[in-house]
Amino acid sequence: MAIAAENAILGHPATRSGGVTSMPLWVTLLGVRKAKELLMTSKLITGKEAEKIGLVNYAVPEDKLAGEVWKVAKLMADVPPDGMIILKEALNTHMRILGIDAEFTYHRQLNALGRVGSTGSSFNLDAMRQRAKEQTPKTE
Template sequence: MSYDTIIYQKTDAVAKITLNRPEVLNSLNRTMVQEIGKALEDAEKDNDIRVVVMMGSGRAFCTGMDLKFAKEELNTSQAEQDFFRWANEVMLRRIETMPKPVIAAVNGYAMAGGIEILTVVDLAIASEDAVIGDQHMKYGLLGAGGAPYRIPLLLGIRKAKELIFTGKTISGKEAERVGLVNQAVPHDKLESTVDALAAELAEKSPVAMRISKSLINQTMLVDIEARLELVLMSFLVGANSEDRNEGIRAFNEKRKPVFKGR
């Protein structure tokens, strides 16, 4: 099939998914989520593909939800609930459960939903000057894609709370230090480093790779479906707050939000 919001390429045993909405820093709308899901499904079913690489075009990896799309289409609690439950299933959970390793190449900004993608891939390589953060809290939001659950699995509770509570960003180099990415490299070395890693993984036994990924995930992701549902329900509670509306207004008006706790 043809794609409007991503570039999907296959080279030897590696499938590459490039998020391709650089004009909006690769923010996610319904079409992009659907196309990412379709590409992942194709890569999973293609017996010639052994590794998947995800990256972004332009200055960003992914900056989370497209707020223009959210304002126009996710304007009720039910619409938000239906969209995020679907997006979690067709994109995030598919990355997490597919039997082939998925590598993220973090070339620039990875914010909000972008960091949630980082938490579900198997390996991540970042540019040293990438800008990574969970920005939800800054705007009175919660991560509906499971960030409050998955980030602590990678960073530990205290560092995860610091990143989530403050909404601060860290560099690719700092992300390597705290364990959010496997390696940070100079920007001009990112693509070659990721290509080399993908080629190395592609040489391994697909059977052993599939079983190893499943066992490791089963060790860490206990009661994952119930936990993700709790995260989504908590997101919806916050989504109905005045603070959330103030956060969105402040973002659109490019000012600091004033939260009132209701």
């Protein structure tokens, strides 16, 4: 579950620095085309847009965020624990069968190579922050 404020700024600016570790989740949630668009451009989006494309379950006004999170948490807490454990395990096993663990291992290895390879010197936290600042969408 993911709940964001409508004016939250979401994205993956680490791509500009060679970071790709979370990519398997983006592909799973968004499909290859949308994941490529957002990851290859380091485009930042609002919570409202993230809800529209399925990156988050809900986007709510910022002042209602905590209340919405508690509402969903209470609904989840009302599910009998044994049922929740089985459901969570079934969903996680489904992802493992699809190869999510292998994908994360592969992407961690790519990240390590990026740090020591020819592009490793490009990892710069200040540059990543500057890029995020430049690309931050204006919210209303």
